[in-house]
Amino acid sequence: MSEAAEHGTDDASDAQGALVEEFGTHVGRAMGWPRMAGRAGGLLMMSDRPLTLAELQEALDASKGSVSETTRLLIANGTVERYKEAGARHFVYRWRDDAWVGCLRHLVAATTELRELAAHAQERSSGMSEEQRGRLRDMLSYYRFMVGHLESMLVEYTAAWTGGKEQA
Numbered sequence: 001m002s003e004a005a006e007h008g009t010d011d012a013s014d015a016q017g018a019l020v021e022e023f024g025t026h027v028g029r030a031m032g033w034p035r036m037a038g039r040a041g042g043l044l045m046m047s048d049r050p051l052t053l054a055e056l057q058e059a060l061d062a063s064k065g066s067v068s069e070t071t072r073l074l075i076a077n078g079t080v081e082r083y084k085e086a087g088a089r090h091f092v093y094r095w096r097d098d099a100w101v102g103c104l105r106h107l108v109a110a111t112t113e114l115r116e117l118a119a120h121a122q123e124r125s126s127g128m129s130e131e132q133r134g135r136l137r138d139m140l141s142y143y144r145f146m147v148g149h150l151e152s153m154l155v156e157y158t159a160a161w162t163g164g165k166e167q168a
Contacts, residue, residue: 016046033073036062040070041095044080050092078102101158108150115143 020042028038043059044051051059056067071093074080079099084091096102118140125133
């Protein structure tokens with residue numbers, strides 16, 4: 001009997017496990033998340049059903065505290081949702097159907113917050129040197145540019161995603 005058959009694994013679950021690890025490395029790094037968040041996101045994205053905190057702990061070989069912190073990060077970033085199924089005792093976590101829309105919404109919100117900080121800083125810059133005021137002007141200009149383009153991208157992507165769902 002092969003090792004895969006003996007341990008109840010197959011090529012599909014091996015491929016899924018490899019993807020979860022790749023998500024941990026690449027998505028985690030690209031999003032500025034800890035590797036654990038990338039792995040948890042990958043696991044939930046690949047899962048055919050919602051998972052409990054205990055199931056996530058076991059699959060990720062991580063502590064309850066680590067998985068709890070990780071799921072809060074994924075929820076805050078718009079990719080995962082937590083809910084309690086009817087009649088269930090425990091909450092479950094699942095990859096949101098609109099996760100990438102949620103992720104982009106989060107990015108717009110975070111960038112908007114930085115634009116507001118830049119505007120506030122520039123308002124208070126009257127006693128600063130020209131060099132400092134110039135840096136604050138550049139910061140505000142950058143975040144105005146980014147927010148405008150990210151908002152446009154959100155509208156465009158949401159329409160494309162919604163249209164794709166209607167065609168499926």
